[in-house]
Amino acid sequence: MKLSKQHLADLFGVTVRTVSEWQRDTEFPAPTREGRRNLYDAAAVVAWWRDREIARLIEGEDGKLLDLNHERARLAKAQADRQEYALARERGELVEAAAVGEVVGDDYTRMRARLLALPTKAAAMVTPETDTAVCQQILDDLVREALNELSDPNTVYQEAL
Template structure:
């Protein structure tokens, strides 16, 4: 014959198995399966049912609540999460692990502007050199040299800016 308490736990053991205190378990108001002397026995099923009902009731309350009213605990949790996110971002900015998008946009716009100016100056600079040249390969080499010179100047500008910390 099967023992009546074989699949049941006393309150202290149930609380321990759930990783909570006996007082916290008492606050759950779980219905015991039965009492024997001073011991109260609980089934896992009754604990699960209690927790499922608790969560369901919370959800129903939340859905029925007027959306204009605030839940102070939810708002506090949102505030704490936002503060943590802000602090994390500030630390990343201080460690230079992250940058503001405005700074990146400004730097890229400046680099593109410099590149545009250098490339547009090539025809003006090179045209006089190409005037008397009949050999296409020589003209190509002059153009290629001018382009590489412009690219080198641009990369030197970027390197100099990095060294200055801008």
């Protein structure tokens, strides 16, 4: 069956311009001239389109043909990675991000409370002092005590477990 360019466009649901672009493909079936019109062999164009679509389906995102062995290797690696991840979680080597976020949030809350308590605790200790060096030492000791408490893994992580 011979079709005009417009009929081909209608058949494939594309514009006439798209059919004209298809003609630039060296594999596209050549039209036959009948009078002033070009007519296209519908079966040949459908076969060309089918082959083109099949080629597009078996190409990867980068335009290269997919290698079945390569794809199998990628799948095997992905499955092995998933298995390793599951084993690492079972051994306790990995934790969920949400759990880490919760522990860090608790740490910040504890840090905030400890630091906000420093002025009250320090005020009673430095008020009777008149020597600046002694006041500085008291404040330094209080800050270091707070930081040591906050950095103690037993204090932080025992509560998380």
